[in-house]
Amino acid sequence: MAREIRVSVDDDEVFERMRARKRELDLSWEEVLHRGLRDREGGVEDLGDRIERQVTRRVEQSLGSAFGVDVGGPGDRDPTPGYEPDPPGGVDPAGPSTPGDPTAGTAGTAGTAGGTGGLDEEMETLANAEDAVLAFPTLADEPHNTVPLRVTIETGADGMAVDVVAVRTSRAAADRNRFDRGARRAIAEELAGGGTAxxxxxxGEEEYPVVPELSWATEDGHPTVTEVEIVEVRFGD
Known part of the structure; x- marks a missing residue:
């Protein structure tokens, strides 16, 4: 008997972040495949030709082993300048480590072999952060004029430091962060004049006047905040 299992997610920032990371990895693989070139001492070599040559050599070796025929030997080397033998286990599916490849040589990222620690830490930080809302006194008190955030907070002798982990994009925040035209200018003028958010x-049980730096984009004709940095928390304002 078939069972239907439904998973209810109240706040899906974690899933949105995982989708974004998957898109980054997909793009990095596409970049490697489309680049298709590897620097050599004597020039460049087409990646597709290299893979085809290695596969052909493996097939020949397998057939030779099956029929007891000695195929190649110590002198059977690829004539390409700068050729290096295949790594143990076959062709490296990640391709060459070239400058600009975001998945190569980046410690702690999901793009490295076994290096999912960066993503795990990011997910843990996101899960341990707390919800916050950034509002602007110069605008009407409406949900679409606010920016939903996930933040972590540190307090000490120097005051309070707020680290914005993410701008929330979950279903629970769907009615926020969709500003009317003209709101961005009003916010910019207020902050430039020394005002705060x-x-x-x-x-709403805790409220702090803060000085934010905002990055913007436009979605469906509405200005939308994509990144937030809290530069200062002003006590006494």
């Missing part, structure tokens, strides 16, 4: 936590 309001960071609210715990459903």
């Amino acid at each position: 309001t960071l609210s936590l715990a459903a």
Whole structure:
């Protein structure tokens, strides 16, 4: 008997972040495949030709082994300048490590072999952060004029430091961060004139005047904040 299993997700920032990381990895693989070139001492070699030659050599060796025929030997080397034998286990599916390849040689990222620690740490940080809302006193008190965030907070003798982990994009925040035309200019003028925004936590039980730096994009004709940095928390304002 078939069973239907439904998973309810109240807040899916983690899933959105994982989808974004998957898109980054897909693009990096596409970049490697389309580049298709490897620097050599004597020039460049087409990646497709290299793979085809290695596969052909493997087939010949397998047939020779099956029929007891000695195929190649110590002198059977690829004539390509700068040729290096295949690594144990076959052709490296990640291709060459070239400058600009975001998946090559980056410690702690999901693009390295066994290096998912970076993504795991990012997910843990996101899960341990708390919800916050950034509002702007110069705009009407409407949800679409606010930016939903996930933040971590540190306090000490120097005051408070707020680290924005993510701009929330989950279904629970779908009615926020869709500003009207003209709102971006009003926010820019307010901040440039020394004004502040309001960071609210715990459903408004904690509020702090802050100075944010905002990065913008446009979605469906509406200005949308894509990144936030809290530069300063101003106590006493």
